[in-house]
Amino acid sequence: MDYFLSEEQNMIVEIAKQITDERIIPQRAELDEKDEFPREILKSMAQADLFAVPIPEEYGGLGGGCFNIVLALEQLGRGCIGIGTAFAASALGVYPIIIAGSDELKEKYLTSVASGEKFAAFGLTEANAGSDASGIQTTAVLDGDEWVLNGTKQWITNGGEAQIYTVVAITDRKKGARGASIFVVEEGDAGFTCGPKEKKMGIRASSTTELIFKDCRIPKNRIIGRPGTGFITVMKTLDSSRPGIAALGLGIGQACIDEATTYAKQRVQFGKPIISFQAVQHMLADMAIQLEASRALVYSAARHIDAHPKDMSKVSSMCKVMATDMAMKVSIDAVQVMGGYGYMREYPVEKMMRDAKILQIYEGTNQVQRNVIGQELNKEYSR
Amino acid sequence: MKIIVCVKQVPDTKDVRLDPETNTLAREGVQSIMNPYDQHALEEAVRLKEQLGGEVTVLSMGPPQAVEVLRQAISCGADHGVLVSDRSFAGADTWATSYTLAKAIHKIGGFDLILCGKQAIDGDTAQVGPGLAMQLEIPFVTCVQKVREANDHELVMERMMDDGYDVVAVSYPALLTVVKDLNVPRIPSLKGKMKAKKIEFTVLSAADIGADSACIGLAGSPTQVVNVFPPPPRAGRAILNGTIDEQIEQLVEKLAVYL
Numbered sequence: 001m002d003y004f005l006s007e008e009q010n011m012i013v014e015i016a017k018q019i020t021d022e023r024i025i026p027q028r029a030e031l032d033e034k035d036e037f038p039r040e041i042l043k044s045m046a047q048a049d050l051f052a053v054p055i056p057e058e059y060g061g062l063g064g065g066c067f068n069i070v071l072a073l074e075q076l077g078r079g080c081i082g083i084g085t086a087f088a089a090s091a092l093g094v095y096p097i098i099i100a101g102s103d104e105l106k107e108k109y110l111t112s113v114a115s116g117e118k119f120a121a122f123g124l125t126e127a128n129a130g131s132d133a134s135g136i137q138t139t140a141v142l143d144g145d146e147w148v149l150n151g152t153k154q155w156i157t158n159g160g161e162a163q164i165y166t167v168v169a170i171t172d173r174k175k176g177a178r179g180a181s182i183f184v185v186e187e188g189d190a191g192f193t194c195g196p197k198e199k200k201m202g203i204r205a206s207s208t209t210e211l212i213f214k215d216c217r218i219p220k221n222r223i224i225g226r227p228g229t230g231f232i233t234v235m236k237t238l239d240s241s242r243p244g245i246a247a248l249g250l251g252i253g254q255a256c257i258d259e260a261t262t263y264a265k266q267r268v269q270f271g272k273p274i275i276s277f278q279a280v281q282h283m284l285a286d287m288a289i290q291l292e293a294s295r296a297l298v299y300s301a302a303r304h305i306d307a308h309p310k311d312m313s314k315v316s317s318m319c320k321v322m323a324t325d326m327a328m329k330v331s332i333d334a335v336q337v338m339g340g341y342g343y344m345r346e347y348p349v350e351k352m353m354r355d356a357k358i359l360q361i362y363e364g365t366n367q368v369q370r371n372v373i374g375q376e377l378n379k380e381y382s383r
Numbered sequence: 384m385k386i387i388v389c390v391k392q393v394p395d396t397k398d399v400r401l402d403p404e405t406n407t408l409a410r411e412g413v414q415s416i417m418n419p420y421d422q423h424a425l426e427e428a429v430r431l432k433e434q435l436g437g438e439v440t441v442l443s444m445g446p447p448q449a450v451e452v453l454r455q456a457i458s459c460g461a462d463h464g465v466l467v468s469d470r471s472f473a474g475a476d477t478w479a480t481s482y483t484l485a486k487a488i489h490k491i492g493g494f495d496l497i498l499c500g501k502q503a504i505d506g507d508t509a510q511v512g513p514g515l516a517m518q519l520e521i522p523f524v525t526c527v528q529k530v531r532e533a534n535d536h537e538l539v540m541e542r543m544m545d546d547g548y549d550v551v552a553v554s555y556p557a558l559l560t561v562v563k564d565l566n567v568p569r570i571p572s573l574k575g576k577m578k579a580k581k582i583e584f585t586v587l588s589a590a591d592i593g594a595d596s597a598c599i600g601l602a603g604s605p606t607q608v609v610n611v612f613p614p615p616p617r618a619g620r621a622i623l624n625g626t627i628d629e630q631i632e633q634l635v636e637k638l639a640v641y642l
Contacts (some may be wrong), residue, residue: 011576018570049573062573 001292003299005071012068015048016075024079031082031205032351035197037161038083038205045087046116054091056098059110064098066240067302070247074295077251078258081355082205084251088244089157089206092363093120095237096166096182100225105184109164121158123167123185123211124234126151131368133168133234134177138213140169145220147183149191149213157362159209160194163187167211168234171227180230184222191216202354238364239312242320243305245363246298249327252356253291256327256334259349260284263338274337283337287330294323314376317369324359325366331356384437384535386428386496389484389515390421390456392449393505401611417452420500422459424561426568428498429460431533438462440491444472444483450584457579458571464582465491469589474601477506481514483599486592488519495555496538501526501562512560523558524551528565 005013023041031038045051053068055061062068069091076084094113097105112118129135138151149169156165165185172179185192195210225233261284264275274280301319305312331353335342342349360366394413402409417425428439441456443449444467453464467487475483488494497516502509509525516523524542532539536555541548543562553559571579589599597603621637623630 007580008577011573015571015573015576022570044570047572048570049575052573 001295003295009068009071012050012053012071013075016050016072019045019048019050020075020079024076024083028080028083028205029345029348029351031080033204033345035199035204037207038080038086039161041083042086042119043116046119049116050087051090051116051119052114054094054098055110055114056106059106060114061110066243066305067299069244070298070302073244073247074250074254074298077248078255079251080205080351081248081252081359082203084248085157085203085206085358086161088241088248089121090119090162091244092122092237092241093158093162093164093166095240096122096224096233097184099236099240100182100229100233101184102221102224104221105224109184113164118163119158119161120164120166121156121162121211122237123153123156123165125153125155127154131365133180133231136168136170136180138167138169139173140171140181140183140223142171142220143217146217147220147223149183149185149216149218151213153211153213155198155208156194156211157206157208159207159211160197161207165192165211166224167213168230169213171230175228177231178228180234181227182224182230182233183218184224185211185213185216185218189216189218201357202351203358235313239316240305242316242363242369243298243302245359246294246301246319246323249323249356249359250291250295250298252327252352252359253287253294253323253330256330256349256352257284257287257291259347259352260287260334260337260342263341263347267338267341280337283333287333290326290330294319294326298323314373317364317372317376320363321366321369321373324356327356327359384431384435384496385494386431386437386439386498387488387491387494388421388425388428388439388441388456388461389497389499389511390425390441390443390452391418391500391503391505392416392443392445392452393418393503396504415448415451417455418500418503418505420502420504420561420563421452422500422568423563423565424498424500424559425456425459425461426566427527427530427561428496429569430566431496431530432460432462434533435535437495440465440494442467442484442487442491444468444475444480444487447586450586453584454579454582455571457582458575459569460572460575464584466584466586467588467592468586469599471589471596471600474604475599476604476606477508477510477514478605479599479603480511481518482603483589483592483594484511484515485518486594487587488515490587490592497521497556497558499558499560501560509560512558516558519556519558521556521558522553523560524553525560527559527561530565 023044050072052061054064057063073084097109140147140149167183167185170179171181191214193212198208264280265273267274298319301315304315334349335353341347392415395416400409432439439461440463441453441461442465447468450466499512513523526543527540528543529541537552539552542551623633
């Protein structure tokens, strides 16, 4: 379908597509097999200015824009959402700085991310604070001119690979959610280490580790926004980033349909290509319907967010749920269409099915997204 | 560091036909690309610029539509593009092409380094790079597979040979031709593509570069293509089947005939 992209948007698609086809697809199986972080591929993405897409122009970026990021991530997701996740998580890591950081922090960190020299990670989740972010245990205490951080973050994407970490910590326990703040921690700060890489079901090219803070001292000016505004910034950050996760889902959906349809045309059973059987055709048709409907919602949501940045929670959650549930379903069906071959590692759909699952879990589970949508509806009808 | 990269627009080799009248390549309706070896030359030029500073100018001789390869070069990190284009250049052989490029380079002015692909995938002669160096009277190194060290006064590199490589140092000005092992060309950047969309290229005619009309195009070419033909298929091939032992037996039988 023609979504009437602008010239700049078409350029973003072209470049992300070229990286996906020439760099990601040839290497994805090996990176998955070896749990290997895609440093070289990320370097080529940086050279192509993809890391500049989410950054404002005054800091060397291309002006941000939810839709632009969505278009890039959809292409990357078609290749490998492990690599797409590494890219998306860097954007996630700098969103708090873009949303609430001081000019000084923006100048210092955004320019180096836009140029691809450094990349970022976002530290929110803890052992006892996942969907319920108010359970955060990590603390930050002001001591003279320094904040002192203590605690452990869990399952942090790009852990051990990023140079810039935005980390949520409690600065005033009594105030609950209003006592959270966000800080920038740099690789190499004394008292900050990353744990070993987690072993995951899918997205194995991405790095996931703990972030461990033991009397980690950072300069006073590394706080993002005023103390106590952390939770609001977190919510805005996740609202901004979720359509990107939805876009990874679109990428997987497209890749699964590409693989399953190509296979169904070649695979001969009972003397005919299996695509000539209605049972297979209907599965492929349902996959295509769900993908296109999801794409239409994700694109519309992204355009809405770009036009109305203050009204993004509900559409952001809606497109995340729809596109990632679609990715899970379509990847399962792609394996089914391809039968025994689909289950084998020689074919890419088994990886896509393993990978797709995380999309329903991270950046807010799809159950939490439905809570957000339900609460927004409740609010809208109370006016 | 001022670097000039010579690039050629060539037909994509996946789809090549010959014009039976002229025995030259039929370019109409064929997808055109930047000669793959030239992409490696451009990549190295951009890397040298990133390391040592300076600027990269891409130079192409060809019809007006060859600006497309210049645009591609800009999106991959080149700063300027120059097209040498004139009907009178048509049919140039490698000597006339080297002459024309040398004249254009004199017109562009000072340079430290010229990079060329080892050869173009259409003509496959590998003569224009060395020919250009001779015209400019500068040293050249062919088939560069690796740049070991680059600084403001010299380059140390590996030259691919049949049985290994030579390590060669050269001072500027110099010309290099490069092979594909040298690097992996980058994917165009977004900012580069935006710049490439807007940029105006300098187009130089035969008169602009002060070319002697006796030295350009078909008339100025000492070599003429007399005949182009597909090589006849090799006759008398046989594929042996069966177990290894059976195949050896068959092979010995066949060879015995020649004893």
